[in-house]
Amino acid sequence: MTRLELALLTGVFEHESDGDAIYFYASEGPSDMVWLGIADLKEALEDEPMPSGCIVEMIRKLLTEAGPDETELEIDLSDLGDAAIFQQIVRRCEVLDHVTITSAWTCTKMRPDGFGGGVTVVTAHQILSNSTNEMECRLLDEAEHGDLGCAPGHGRHPVLMLAEEDVRSTLRDIQKVYAGTDAAAVEVSDVHIRQGCVEAISRLNLDDQLERIVSSAAMAATRIARAGPA
Incomplete structure (x- = not known):
């Protein structure tokens, strides 16, 4: 957890320390508005291990918009949400999934x-x-x-589920088949695989297949009803 994330989360939630961990809670609900000193925010950004991200970029934008006489920022987290802050931590933490x-x-x-x-x-x-x-x-x-x-x-x-691990496995098979070609030399990341899945799904039109499955289910239900109790 970065210094900036800690400052935001302790403004959103009440909290208790538990060794190296922190338990966040809210007696009456988390706060969407957090007030933090501009000097503290600038110091936190200097300590920030990640150069960008939705949290960092939001704070940088607010700092550029702040007036010369302002010493504190009012940070509205209603659109971003506390879950987005936790997600940044999960993405960076090797022992937290x-x-x-x-x-x-x-x-x-x-x-x-x-x-x-x-x-x-x-x-x-x-x-x-x-x-x-x-x-x-x-x-x-x-x-x-x-x-x-x-x-x-x-x-x-649910009838079908496109699993990214299956895509990765198929990708390895394809790269073996096309070994020595440009197709095999391309480095395909997890992000590329996820984008490929989204694009492939968007191109599908499974209406006809779904209609056949529905008809098959109706016929199966009729057959089971005719057979009576097992």
Whole structure:
């Protein structure tokens, strides 16, 4: 964690030290607004081990916009979000593969719609969130269908998943086939693979294939119904 990230996160959250670790929490919710001294921010940027990134660039922009008489910056993190700060840390940390943020929604009066919570998982490449309502849907599926409890969302089943590790494996096979050519000499990074997956998916039109799968599922359901209980 850099000095700048620490300053921002301790402004967003309450915190407690636990050895070399820090536990961040919020009694009434994280703060979107953080006030930090300009001199401290400039010193933090000088200590910054990373030359750029969304956090650093935001602070640099605010510093250039600050007036000559200002000594403190009001930093609005509502658009960026605290998860983005944690993501920068995860990307840089070799022993940390994710950060989990849990939250609870409460109100001062007992209400049927005033309680619940959510969880956000921050990895190097994704920020994913889920609410207790969505988790409830999954449990209802399991309660209704047992071992046949289906995918999240009450009856939605994923059919295909493009896995980047499969793309990497295929890439190695291709490079072996084209050994000695320019195609084999190109260095393909994880970022290139991710961009390639996104581009390949965007070009697909699976409507016809999906219609055939739906028809096949309908016929299978009919066959199972005819056969009766196992």
